Amino acid sequence: MGLITIDEGKCTRCGFCARACPAGIISMGDGFPETIEKIEKGCITCGHCVAVCPTAALNHSRMMPQECAQLSPGWRLTPSQVEQLIKGRRSVRNFRTEPIEAQVIADLLEIVRYAPTGMNSQNVSWKAVLDEQEVQALSLAVIQWLGSVGDDFPYSVKGILKALEMGRDPILRKAPALMIAHGTADDPLSFASATIALATLDLAALPFGLGTCWAGFLTMAAASSCEVATALGLPPGHRMYGGMMIGYPAFEYARIPTRNPARVTWG
Ligand SMILES: Cc1cc2nc3c(=O)[nH]c(=O)nc-3n(C[C@H](O)[C@H](O)[C@H](O)COP(=O)(O)O)c2cc1C
Structure with a gap:
């Protein structure tokens, strides 16, 4: 054939x-x-x-x-619905303690797996950490690494350590769960594909009543510290491309904060 x-x-x-x-x-x-x-x-x-x-x-x-599923005629949202979704999304840093069921994450990934990938590689792998204690352990591993980075770091390490002393988790925000996008480094488009998958997850989580926050500190630490990379427990040869805290938000936002105008040149 x-x-x-x-x-x-x-x-x-x-x-x-x-x-x-x-x-x-x-x-x-x-x-x-x-x-x-x-x-x-x-x-x-x-x-x-x-x-x-x-x-x-x-x-x-x-x-x-x-x-291949048939598309329903009304599948396109209106510009105003998309505007509300994108402008209404916030980085959530306060979560309820309620855990997320694995099935909810599976349902979410069923949508997210349709995000575009370079050359249609579909090569983004996920690690879902659904145990709050494991998330906390990763936070601590990042904090240990931060203690060793010195003054070159672009963010205030002192501020982070102070927040920790006050019982806060400035790294993974006491999130009940964490999603890690990972893959092998042999595909030069893996990083872009994983980032797009994370951005898709960020938006797709909203209708599930979930809130998310990009795990930038963890991503930086995983790239620089063997201890943190090992603590992630990814398959051999895989690296973390990005991560996202995820959970049910402790409260809702009532307004859309302002943002800079789009920086664009018309050429
Ligand atoms: C790549 C990236 C990494 C980020 N890392 C963190 C992080 O480690 N911790 C955190 O609290 N917020 C993190 N954020 C969230 C940003 O601070 C947030 O997007 C920004 O302040 C705007 O707020 P908004 O997402 O609610 O619009 C990250 C965002 C991005 C895009």
Whole structure:
């Protein structure tokens, strides 16, 4: 069987599949869509050829139309709904002690796994730390590392240590859970893909009633300290690309804080 097969009874020869293929593998010629055999191996299995076909006439050997959910007509949110979602999201640093069920994280990742990845690699791995004690242990490992970094550090280590003395957790904010995006360093786009996945998680968490905060200190520490990297317990050869505290917010925000105007040059 070839890479694609066409149901000629259904195909309208609209050519959308050929135009949508990012690798230019599909040609229309004079008849029905067909792949250009010599460059078939450039297929990144993005499924655009299957997803764009209005009559479900195109089968990809690795993706059938029946496996691809039909989009409902009203799937696009209005600009004002998106504006509220993006402007209403806040970094949450005060969590209820309530743990997050693993199923909730699984439901969230079921959405997040559709975030774009470089070359459709889909190579972002996650570690879900759902035990508050384990999150605290990582905070302490970061604080130990901070004690050794000296004055070069761009943030006030003194302030962080002071907050710790006062019983606060300035690193992981006593979050009940933590999501770590990780992967191997062999793909130069892994970092971007993982960051996009985290940003998607950040927004996707909102309708679940969850709040998040980027774990920047932990990410910096994991990149600089063997002890912190080891404490993460990632698979051999994997590195942390970013992390996110996650939990049920202790309180809600009533207003949207102001932000700088977009910095843009029109050229
Ligand atoms: C890459 C990155 C790392 C961050 N790291 C931390 C962190 O370690 N701890 C923290 O409390 N907030 C962290 N933040 C949250 C920022 O401080 C926050 O996004 C910013 O103050 C704006 O607030 P908002 O997210 O509510 O709009 C981080 C944000 C980003 C984008």
